[in-house]
Amino acid sequence: MKVTMTVNGRARTFDVEPNRLLLNLLREDLDLTGAKYGCGMGECGACTVLLDGEPVMACMTLAVDCEGATIETVEGLSSGEALHPIQEAFIEEGAVQCGFCTPGFIMATKALLGESPEPTEPEIREYLKGNICRCTGYVNIVKAVQRAAEALR
Ligand code: FES
Numbered sequence: 001m002k003v004t005m006t007v008n009g010r011a012r013t014f015d016v017e018p019n020r021l022l023l024n025l026l027r028e029d030l031d032l033t034g035a036k037y038g039c040g041m042g043e044c045g046a047c048t049v050l051l052d053g054e055p056v057m058a059c060m061t062l063a064v065d066c067e068g069a070t071i072e073t074v075e076g077l078s079s080g081e082a083l084h085p086i087q088e089a090f091i092e093e094g095a096v097q098c099g100f101c102t103p104g105f106i107m108a109t110k111a112l113l114g115e116s117p118e119p120t121e122p123e124i125r126e127y128l129k130g131n132i133c134r135c136t137g138y139v140n141i142v143k144a145v146q147r148a149a150e151a152l153r
């Protein structure tokens with residue numbers, strides 16, 4: 001099936017099997033390997049990307065359902081050598097350890113701050129509850145989101 005979507009600002013057309021996952025399309029066809037395959041079951045958030053500005057689990061999203069959609073991945077955030085303020089904040093607060101979960105957290109954070117520029121700590125924790133990190137213990141991730149929020153205001 002033919003499917004056309006805009007990925008990180010660029011229009012793309014693909015010929016896909018009806019069961020092709022968005023995550024595999026991004027990683028294998030476009031080499032956008034920021035979104036990770038963690039659980040493959042919608043449980044960990046490592047594959048989070050934005051679909052029309054909303055965070056989705058790319059491991060649970062069919063490519064054919066993205067017809068006409070705008071997809072954003074972590075690769076689309078930086079401009080040239082300059083990292084996005086959310087990426088900077090994650091580094092500054094030590095919210096990245098192994099990094100496996102980080103692209104998913106960053107994309108979910110972008111969506112959160114788009115909806116709520118000044119989120120409280122409980123709001124941050126609630127919004128990001130679908131993203132699992134096995135390394136940081138979340139404290140630094142919350143601080144990174146707060147720092148990013150401040151930088152973006
Ligand atoms: S890999 Fe998609 S939610 Fe875990």
Ligand code: FES
Pocket residue numbers: 095096097098099100101102132133134135136
């Ligand atoms: S930094 Fe390792 S899983 Fe989050």
